[in-house]
Amino acid sequence: MKYKFLLLIVSLLSNFSFGQNSSTKLSNQAVKDDFDYLYQSLQATHYNLFAFQNREKYDELFLQLKSNLTTDSLDLLETISLYQRLVSFANTGHCEIDYPAKPYIEYAYSGGTVFPLELAFENEKVYIRRNFSTNKQIPIGDELLTIDKVPIDEIRKQLYPFVSAERDYFKNAKIEFWSFPRLFFQLNGRKDNWQIQVKNKNNEIINTEVSSISVMDYETNRNGEIVNPKKALKFYGDVAYLNAGQFGSNEANGEKLFKNFIDSTFTVIKEHNAKNLIIDLRNNPGGHNAYSDYLISYFANKPFKWYSEFSVKTSKILKEHTTLQADTTDEYSRNILRNPDGQIFKYDFPPHNPVEKSKRFNGKVYILVNRQTYSMAAVSAALIQDYKFGKIVGEETGDVPTLYASQFSYTLPKSGIIVKVPKSYIVRVNGNKKLEGVKPDIYIQDHLLDEKDEILNGLIIRLEETTNR
Structure with missing residues (x-):
């Protein structure tokens, strides 16, 4: 259907609050009130809002943007665009307001171009x-x-x-x-x-x-989003190719279903006697380490963690967010709730163990990445590289593996706009704190991000050449 990809946009941007009708104007005072709340709450919730920006410059931008609010009212598109300017100034990938989906969709249905x-x-x-x-x-x-x-x-x-x-x-x-x-x-x-x-x-x-x-x-012809990993298992001779999909799910039993998929997948890989394993993390938005750790456990040869340092900043808003969870009895949640607002504390999760040797893949592992490899997918690629569990193939990731992350969200009271912020700071396994992506061991560019698969095809050719030598 012509409208199916507009529905896909709504699905992908489901974190947007639809309580506010985008065609309804927000009063000047409501926009200013939320703007004040936005800046105050960013400082309270973000692990370090001023990590990459001078505070004086940030204050200056805030006052400048607010002084430009001279009209009686703004629509939702104008309001989101204004708030994005303040949020993006932090230069933090996990501190963001999503694309204004609802105004865009209404524009589409009104015949927009x-x-x-x-x-x-x-x-x-x-x-x-x-x-x-x-x-x-x-x-x-x-x-x-x-x-x-x-x-x-x-x-x-x-x-x-x-x-x-x-x-x-x-x-x-x-x-x-x-x-x-x-x-x-x-x-x-x-x-x-x-x-x-x-x-x-x-x-x-x-x-x-x-x-x-x-x-x-446009939305029909473009055929979906760039970041949209799909589960797949294929074989190219003695090479197994696996795309495990996103490291997360909206389903109540999503984690269990993912682990079942990984269990059955590696059983099939073992039955095929594959000597090389390619895992595709391209165009992957990331997710939760419970998923990625389970995948890695099938080819890791020792216990591992996804960080060398991990710390969290708690806040009143984060505590409110945490108490909405079904279970707040775990030690991690208790630390968030019992530390005073604004406190930064270190937390250490137990290492993840490999699966038993009889189930483990023991051949060579190659991880595909590109500039559209995000968040936990990039962190996982760095983990695999640092522990030498496999080689990274492709181009440098856009996202960085030492980062402000563990994103959570809250809603602005007047506009209903949702803000996403990072509550933690993660340092990659090797301790490198440089502001750079995961750099491949074997560089192959993903030109145009199109159907021509330079990275996968290029790697398979290399593996075939190695085999034939």
Whole structure:
């Protein structure tokens, strides 16, 4: 159906509070009240809001944005865009307000249109990864230089305040993740024609025009989100390929179902006498370590942890969030509840043990990653690399394995907008605190994030060459 991918957006952005009708204007005072609460609550809940930003500059931005609130009212799209500017200034990937899904969907149903080109950001260049326009003179893979005579690099920087991330490389990945046409609409509103300049593969500069596409057609044609790992098990000769999917589930028994899947999968791998195992963590949003640890236990050769240091900052809002859990009797939750608000405390989880030797995979392990490998998926890749459980293949992850994470959310009282914040600080297993992603042992670029699988195919070719030597 034409609308199925709009429903997918709603599903993916289910953390957004739909209590506030986006077509209803929020009063100037309500927006200011929530803006005050937002900044105060960010400081209270974020493990270290000023880790990457000077506090004086943050205060300055807050006052500047608030002073610009001169209209009588704002709609939900304007309000979210304003609040994102404050939140993203922290330059913390796990401190964010999601894309304004409800206003976007209402815009779609009212006949809204968007820019027709999806883009890929690679090596300081911007490539056309999909062309949904009627102008078929623009091949996939051409480099986009300008839109309406504005350099694409300048437009990209105009989008950064809507995107929370530690560094530009990660921000670019998140623009791909949320999609350039959606963010470009959020920045500029509706427009139906653009003059663009592209450079083709022969280094020729071409000036041309593209017309908009309806949001409905855009969401249908793009065929789902970039970050959408799907469970799969395949065999290429003596090579087993496994995509275990996301490390989390909304189902009540999701963890049990995941573990059952891993148990049965490794039974099949063992029956096939696979000598090499490829685990795909590309386009993976991460999740909970209970999932990733269980997967890793099937090829780990010693007890392991997913961090070298782990600490948490408690707060009144976090305590309220924690008490809503079904069970607060575990030691971790009790530490959150009994420490005073604002207190940072270290916590050490017990190491995870490998499965018994008879079940364990003993061949060579390769982990696929790309710039769309996030959160616990990136942390897991770092763990595997640091313990030498396997080799990392692909390109540097957008997310970083030493990070402010363990994200939780709370709602702004007047607008119903949901804010996500990191309550913990995680240091990767090897103790490296540099602001960098997981770097592959074998580098293969994921060009255009398209159906051509350079990383997997490139690795299989290498393994076949090794076998034939």
